[in-house]
Amino acid sequence: MSDTPARLLKLLTLLQTGRERTGTELADRLGVSPRTVRRDIDRLRGLGYPVDAALGAIGGYRLASGTAMPPLLLDxxxxxxxxxxxxxxxxxxxxxxxxxxxxxxxxxxxxxxxxxxxxxxxxxxxxxPLYGLLTGGGDAPVTDPAVLTALATACRRRERVRFAYAAADGAPSKRHAEPYRLVSADRRWYLVAYDLDRADWRTFRADRIGAPRATGARCVPDRRPPTPDAAAFVAESIVSHRARYRALVTLCTPLEDAARRLPAGTGLLEPLTPGSCLLRTGGDALDWLAYRLGFLGVPFEVHEPPELIAYLRDLGTRLVDASYGTPEPRGQEP
Structure with a gap:
């Protein structure tokens, strides 16, 4: 490679990978002699790039941290x-x-x-963006940037798309949809779209979408999701999807503290005052919802559903009664 600027850029790209590379390896990759590599390393140092060199037969070069930040090369x-x-x-x-x-x-x-x-x-x-949503612990799923770009472009142009989709259990399917918005939440990406085959609005995990392809057909101009706010639609879908009971609860603690106390996947938090926040959550069992709230260790007020309010009142009465002593078995005189 005779073009010195182009060679320096390629050399810098090789060094920015973080691993140590020998002079011979760099010379082979660049198509030059080891002596030229040494001169190019000196040129990079003169430009402010801190290139470390390890001596010896198996020594090599690597880009180290410096006191100033030189220009970066990004793909x-x-x-x-x-x-x-x-x-x-x-x-x-x-x-x-x-x-x-x-x-x-x-x-x-x-x-x-x-x-x-x-x-x-x-x-x-x-x-x-969707803030305050706790979707799950562990590592964030890997989403292909090309998938996000294709979906975003389709949203922007209001074009229908076809894509492969894997359900939570891994079952594959083919989808034909009108994309509306992408929503980013808790290191995850979601697509809000109208599923043409199912004639309903759906939320799709972007990391489960494969090979999205714009069809060129236009979306229906006035079609909008039930909740115009795409972030709210995703939150409702994730928090209350297939849940029998949907709960709305005020937690008497700052949002940051509530986020630390709540396990991942619990629901959506919204700030109310500096000392309180609103929790939107859901579940199929009242006892499970009651225990989840009770073990948070902070005062709270349930606004809905009425079934959960009644259950908590009955549970509270039984717990208070139990605190006064062991109840006598039924059918026996005290």
Missing amino acids: DEEAVAIAVGLHAAAGGTLADVAETSVRALAKLEQVLPARLRDRVTALQEATV
């Missing part, structure tokens, strides 16, 4: 991911982080090529 998917992440942080609740994210996003978008700027814009316009 297309990395640049899009960073831009989307900064956009989400810019709309967050932490003022310092939000302000810094806005500045960083402006710098990044200024240098993005047109093809990437369009992808970032489509994702930003099609995505709605």
